[in-house]
Amino acid sequence: MRNRALAIPYVVWMALFVIAPLILIVIYAFTAKDGGVTLSNFSNMGQYFPAFRHSFVLAVIATLICILIGYPLAYFLSKESVMVRKVAMMLIMLPMWMNFLLRTYAWMSLLDDNGLINQFLGSIGLFDLINGIFGTNLTCFHMINTQGAIILGMVYNFLPFMIMPIFSVIDKIDPKVIEAAQDLGANNTMVFRKVIFPLSLPGVLSGVTMVFIPSVSTFALSRLLGGGKTLLLGDLIEMQFLGNAYNPHLGSAIALVMMVIVLVCMAIMNRFGEGEEGVAVL
Amino acid sequence: MSKRRIPSRIFTVLVYLFLYAPIVLLIVFSFNSAKSNRVWEGFSLKWYLELFQDTRLLGALRTTLILSVLAALIATILGTAAAIGFYSMRRRSRSVCLSVNNIPLTNADIITGVSMMLLFVFAIGAFNGSPLSQLLGVRWKMGFGTLLLAHITFDAPYVILSVMPKLRQLDPNIYEAAQDLGASGFYAFRRVILPEIMPGVLNGLIIAFTMSIDDFVISYFTKGSGVTTLAVEIYTMVKKPVTPEINALSTLMFICVFLLLLIVNVRQARQETASSRRKAALTPSDGQS
Numbered sequence: 147m148r149n150r151a152l153a154i155p156y157v158v159w160m161a162l163f164v165i166a167p168l169i170l171i172v173i174y175a176f177t178a179k180d181g182g183v184t185l186s187n188f189s190n191m192g193q194y195f196p197a198f199r200h201s202f203v204l205a206v207i208a209t210l211i212c213i214l215i216g217y218p219l220a221y222f223l224s225k226e227s228v229m230v231r232k233v234a235m236m237l238i239m240l241p242m243w244m245n246f247l248l249r250t251y252a253w254m255s256l257l258d259d260n261g262l263i264n265q266f267l268g269s270i271g272l273f274d275l276i277n278g279i280f281g282t283n284l285t286c287f288h289m290i291n292t293q294g295a296i297i298l299g300m301v302y303n304f305l306p307f308m309i310m311p312i313f314s315v316i317d318k319i320d321p322k323v324i325e326a327a328q329d330l331g332a333n334n335t336m337v338f339r340k341v342i343f344p345l346s347l348p349g350v351l352s353g354v355t356m357v358f359i360p361s362v363s364t365f366a367l368s369r370l371l372g373g374g375k376t377l378l379l380g381d382l383i384e385m386q387f388l389g390n391a392y393n394p395h396l397g398s399a400i401a402l403v404m405m406v407i408v409l410v411c412m413a414i415m416n417r418f419g420e421g422e423e424g425v426a427v428l
Numbered sequence: 429m430s431k432r433r434i435p436s437r438i439f440t441v442l443v444y445l446f447l448y449a450p451i452v453l454l455i456v457f458s459f460n461s462a463k464s465n466r467v468w469e470g471f472s473l474k475w476y477l478e479l480f481q482d483t484r485l486l487g488a489l490r491t492t493l494i495l496s497v498l499a500a501l502i503a504t505i506l507g508t509a510a511a512i513g514f515y516s517m518r519r520r521s522r523s524v525c526l527s528v529n530n531i532p533l534t535n536a537d538i539i540t541g542v543s544m545m546l547l548f549v550f551a552i553g554a555f556n557g558s559p560l561s562q563l564l565g566v567r568w569k570m571g572f573g574t575l576l577l578a579h580i581t582f583d584a585p586y587v588i589l590s591v592m593p594k595l596r597q598l599d600p601n602i603y604e605a606a607q608d609l610g611a612s613g614f615y616a617f618r619r620v621i622l623p624e625i626m627p628g629v630l631n632g633l634i635i636a637f638t639m640s641i642d643d644f645v646i647s648y649f650t651k652g653s654g655v656t657t658l659a660v661e662i663y664t665m666v667k668k669p670v671t672p673e674i675n676a677l678s679t680l681m682f683i684c685v686f687l688l689l690l691i692v693n694v695r696q697a698r699q700e701t702a703s704s705r706r707k708a709a710l711t712p713s714d715g716q717s
Contacts, residue, residue: 153513153525156506156584160528163581167543168531174546219443222436234440236693241447243685245642245659248678251666252450255457255465262453262466305447355534363536365645370666380538387542387649394546401539408536 174398187399194382194400201379202407204293205361208300209308212357213350215301216308220349221342224316235313242306250299250370257289257298257371264289291373299371300361307356315349316342355412362408379404451682458675465670475676482673488661495572495657496640499579504633506580507587508625514588515595526592532582533589540582541649548574548650570652578650579640586639587632594628627699634692 178184223234241249255261264286267273273284289295319342327337365380374381379400386397457465461472479485510529514522532540552568555561561568598621606616622629644659651660665671 148516150513150516152509153517156510156513156588157525159506159581159584160525163544163547163577164528164531167540167547170546170550171539171543215443218436219440222440225433225436232693236689237444238447240686240689241451243638243642243689244451244678244682245644245662247644247659247662247666248454248674248681249450251662251674252454252678254666255670256450256453258466260466265466302446302450305443359534359536363538365538366663383538383542387545394542394549397542398546401542405535405539 171398171402174395175402176399177395179393179395187396188403190396191399191403197377197379197382198404198407200293200376201362201404204297204300204376204378205358208297208304208361209354209358211297211301212305212308213354216305216353217312217346217350220309220313220316221346223313231317235310238306238309246303247366247370249303250367253295253299253302254290254370257295259286259288259290261290263287290371291375293372293376295371296368296376296378299367300357300364303367304357304360307360308353311352311356312346312349316346319345351415354415358411359408363404451678454675454678455682457672458679460672460675463670463672465672465675475672476680479673479676479680484656485658485661485665485673485677488656488658491572491655492641492658495575495579496637499576499583499640500633500637502576503580503583503636504587504629507584507632507636508591508629510584511588511591511595515592526588529585529588533585537643537645538649541578541646544574544578544581544646545570545649548577569654570650571654574650574652575647575655575657578646579643582643582646583636583639586635587629590632590635591625591628594625598624631692634688638688 175187176183176185178186223231226234256263258264267287268285273286276282276284323345324337324341327341332340363380364378365384368374368376368378368381372378383397383401383404385391386393386400453465457468458475459471459473460468461474462469510525514525514529517525548570552570556567602620602624603616606620607613611619642659643657644663647657648660648663651657662674662677665674
């Protein structure tokens, strides 16, 4: 059944549609419109520093929030019975299979100044209370078209990607290991700190990758939830390829820089993760 | 013990509330008679009626379904063959191939999208400027063809990732056993190997299909101007402030996804019980006890 030739069509396919496009990105990034080799695409990038900063700051915050929500949830779920665990995981995956634009659209109307959240807060008298205490004239919390709304969109759309890998790693921890720790006199906190947490780190790392990469490169989210006020890297790249600012050379350069920064971040994190694992083994 | 679990249960419920509140909102307001996601004015099915009369959206849905089925089928054939090929390779070349295979999975969608767009623009420009184009009287442009190529490219890695583990579980001797019993190479593959790896192939097909249906970013960059997919069409609709048709569409899609996920899970559970039963039957000591 060993037949290496069967891989040939796909290897050719990958060369054409995976490798060649990436090479084209590099070529475009280092050339000008007239075809000459240039570095001006990179030297002009300084003016887009705010977009880089916003993208990375928002993505880091969203990833941290996802860890803070996702890790405890995965941990709590792993203690439930088999049946509950299965249904719970299915319910985590279910929203993920609905198009993220539809999910984002739902938040657009929830966060609105006249949206259901503000209606609810108004109906329980929160605004009257605040106005009474501080003498303000508040009628709603302004939530849509802010950076907070973008972060919320990222967390909402990508949270399942954090929960699932953490859960599957914790779920696979051999209960004997935990029993052994308990037999050796560890209390619950120590079992978590010395056994479960170190063993679950690979799951956290892959969760971070799966949340951070789509967050940092997102486009559309900032337009839909941020009102287009915060220009993110994804929007910047899109503008260079399909928007008014048509300039695929600059777009390729920005995409390349983003890709390199993300790769470097991931490499550093994986190194850090390996180090932690090494400690756990010792 | 149970008392100590109460805070964790509350936390869990709150997270699920966070995940599902927006979806419930869409479903509830899809039956609202007013053109609003804020005020409830009474029950109505008119947004569903409008949805089914929206020819542009239905056209996009048809394109998306044809595209996803075609892309998933081709990716499954290409990917299954490639998985067997990779499996037969020496370790070194296999790990190189698998890392290239992982590129579309780990790269940001927008990078995959714009890089393929560059390739298509480049290739189409080169072809249309060539004498071959004039000779044949054909001019290429981005459209369904480029969409299909892009979708196959990001579908195939998922197929390979779900077929490879099945190949590793395979007993390396059964293929030779079939040949010793007189089966030709292809016959042995069809009757012995394929049934063994079929669950992985089918799972790959389903994942590929759902990835294609769900994709927005890569389609957005590779579709050209002539065709549109459901996700891209949703994007243009969502940019407008209030479009209640979207609520109806979300409800229908949610039901489809729910049913699909239910079928996949039930299938998986059946497979697990079947395989554990078979294992029990094969090991006499377990069978007796």
